[in-house]
Amino acid sequence: MASDHALVEVLDETISALSVLDMSRLETLELQIAGIAGVRLIVHQAEMNLIRAKRDVLEGVLHNSASNLSALNRLYGRDTRDSWEHSAR
């Protein structure tokens, strides 16, 4: 049996890891949430609002990430860089 705190922690950590695109941490969290889903989980109504708010944040960051990744993939290989040489040191 797991507590609803576990869900809150996973959401918090996922938002944090997604902010810095920490792939290894996110893969660990993916396994962790799959484990939580497989056990009996007590969810208190009082905690539900908090979970919902964090879920909404994750949804928003995912939405922005998808748009951002799409742009990066479109830009890949194109020369969008400004380069400039520096004066002699």
Added chain:
Amino acid sequence: MADQAALNVTAGNVANQNTPGYTRQVVSWQQTDAVTLSGQVYGTGITSTAVSQRSRILEQRVQQQTQTQAQSGALESALQQVENIFGLTSSATSASLTALGTATDAFFNSFSALEANPSDAATRQSVLAAANNLVSVFNSSANQLAQVTSGLDQQIVSVTGQINTLTSTIASLNQQIAHGDSQADAGVLEDQRQYAITQLSQYVGLNQMTTEANGITLTTSNGVLLVSGSQSYAMSTTLVAGTIHVLAGGGGQDVTSGLTGGQLSGILETRDQKLPGYTSALDSFAYGIASAVNAQNALGVDGNGNPGAAIFSLPPTSASAAGSIQVTTSDPQTIAATAPGEGAAGNSNAIALADLAAANLVGTQTATGFLASFLGQIGNDTAGATTNNTVQQATLTQLTSQRNALSGVSLDEEASNLTQYQRSYEAAAKVFSIVNTIMASALNLGVETTVA
């Protein structure tokens, strides 16, 4: 020599890793011209050059996100002040537990007490005390809302000043970069300009265009010039019908309602779209209760045997009612507890006054119902702003990381990084999907439940 230059570049990158706006440099190697002597070709070695690389697109995405985050941050900050006014510091706070809810309930309950002892002086005094307390909460809440507005006005003036300082700096850097008349390294000037634009993005939403001679033209989000080449166009503020408006561009165009992005936009959104609604609702609430009580009191007979007079002084309409409402009397006999012809011991009008608690006093809502929806609206607006700002902050962190990781790397490294980002996104999306499934099951099963 080339190796020494490469070492210098590395040392420079380390030394400047905390320098705001610094762009990491990479070493570019070039083979020098070969020399032919007596038909024999001799290599003369290689030279190295320090090169900075910045992706225009990534830089602009970071700046756009900075503008979005600054706007949502300003909105959240102002709405939290409003929440504090009404004591909504916790999402679990119910309307009846706030100062306004408590004062409203106490006022109507004082009429219920008067039903039992309509001629008792102390009970009558309690009605007046409850009325004074309710008025005090109305006045205080209205006053604090006005102070939030006033504080936002001050921020508008302050932010406008910051914007002008930065646009002036950017115009000056445009000039130095275009003319190459500075002794400074051109890369350093570029870094300084980019940093200034990032700072400016915190204050105001921008459109950015690169012009010839590596100049940058900046306009507000609605297209009014801020910087063009070496010329900056100062923003200013002016009073229009008692409200501070923002002017921009050479012609002093009023951009107050057209800005998006940056702190300035968040401040204006709060002041011009959110606060007027809250102030109006508070006024309607005060006016609805007070006018109904005045009308009912006028139908009764007071403790001196005279027709009931108004207990509250009110403006002709609900506008500014919460800030100006007062209790008109200090005489407890003014309360009209009895109905005409009932005699001094009658309590019919006290019952009618107490029944107002369940009547539709504010539009089609009871006082309690209106207050709950009013405070619920403030709570929802603030919670929404907090969620949005957290999202925008996380997105800004992500974009900044990507910009730093992708600038100056090879195409192979870029591809590898993009693959990692994609995988990270997929893992987070899977977490989201599973959380959704868990929540859906929990909601279906009720208050406290077990999810298999």
